[in-house]
Amino acid sequence: MIDIRQLSKRYNGRLVVDDVTFRCEPGTVTGFLGPNGAGKSTTLRMVCGLSAPTSGAALVDGVPYRALPDPGRRVGVLLDASAHHLGRTGREILTLSAQVLGLGRDRVDEVLDLVGLTEEATRKRVRGYSLGMRQRLGIAHALLGEPEVLVLDEPANGLDPGGIRWMRRLLREHADRGGTVLLSSHLLAEIDRTADYLVVIAEGRVVAQGSRDDLGADDLEETFLRLTGAVE
Numbered sequence: 074m075i076d077i078r079q080l081s082k083r084y085n086g087r088l089v090v091d092d093v094t095f096r097c098e099p100g101t102v103t104g105f106l107g108p109n110g111a112g113k114s115t116t117l118r119m120v121c122g123l124s125a126p127t128s129g130a131a132l133v134d135g136v137p138y139r140a141l142p143d144p145g146r147r148v149g150v151l152l153d154a155s156a157h158h159l160g161r162t163g164r165e166i167l168t169l170s171a172q173v174l175g176l177g178r179d180r181v182d183e184v185l186d187l188v189g190l191t192e193e194a195t196r197k198r199v200r201g202y203s204l205g206m207r208q209r210l211g212i213a214h215a216l217l218g219e220p221e222v223l224v225l226d227e228p229a230n231g232l233d234p235g236g237i238r239w240m241r242r243l244l245r246e247h248a249d250r251g252g253t254v255l256l257s258s259h260l261l262a263e264i265d266r267t268a269d270y271l272v273v274i275a276e277g278r279v280v281a282q283g284s285r286d287d288l289g290a291d292d293l294e295e296t297f298l299r300l301t302g303a304v305e
């Protein structure tokens with residue numbers, strides 16, 4: 074469970090996340106939607122302990138990420154698929170992380186299989202990966218410790234339609250097993266098909282949240298543009 078309470082972040086005097094409150098329940102996929110620069114990544118970084126809130130709190134299972142006893146096994150994080158060391162192979166990256174988490178090599182093979190990276194691909198340096206391959210590696214990395222909570226920033230970025238469908242199923246199955254999923258996107262169609270619960274943010278503030286039905290989102294694009302002020 075993720076509990077975000079009156080969360081704010083100020084950079085250089087400017088509020089980029091402004092009094093954001095929402096919860097992500099186990100068994101659900103929460104879609105965090107907003108236009109470029111709305112504050113999605115900043116919020117997710119605070120959930121994962123990478124950035125300190127100016128005020129308010131982002132709690133995972135009741136405590137801030139940094140206070141979790143075994144965070145790598147509790148929360149799977151994908152924030153920037155291009156952040157991995159470019160000179161290492163996909164397999165090396167996962168093996169190192171598996172060691173840190175105290176997991177066996179078998180788990181590395183399992184997640185590689187799960188995300189559909191071929192043996193040949195896993196032996197290539199990440200520098201030579203396509204964006205879609207980097208994204209799959211990032212998802213493998215997030216899944217490594219079999220975490221209950223997944224926090225994913227734009228996970229569909231760079232995936233082809235087959236990849237997007239695969240990821241949607243993966244997240245759905247994770248939630249159906251009782252997991253908690255929070256994913257951000259500006260790909261409306263993707264969120265529309267994946268999420269049970271939607272949180273819409275614009276200029277740092279939550280402008281709407283609820284189920285698709287609650288938001289009256291028959292035409293999510295229209296609703297999104299209206300809520301985020303992109304059209305009158």
Ligand SMILES: Nc1ncnc2c1ncn2[C@@H]1O[C@H](COP(=O)(O)OP(=O)(O)OP(=O)(O)O)[C@@H](O)[C@H]1O
Nearest residue numbers: 084085089107108109110111112113114115116259
């Ligand atoms: N480290 C930082 N220092 C100063 N300003 C920042 C910093 N990180 C983010 N910002 C600003 O905060 C605002 C929100 O950025 P953020 O990356 O959270 O938005 P986003 O909703 O994830 O956007 P996108 O969809 O484009 O990724 C932007 O105006 C951005 O320029």
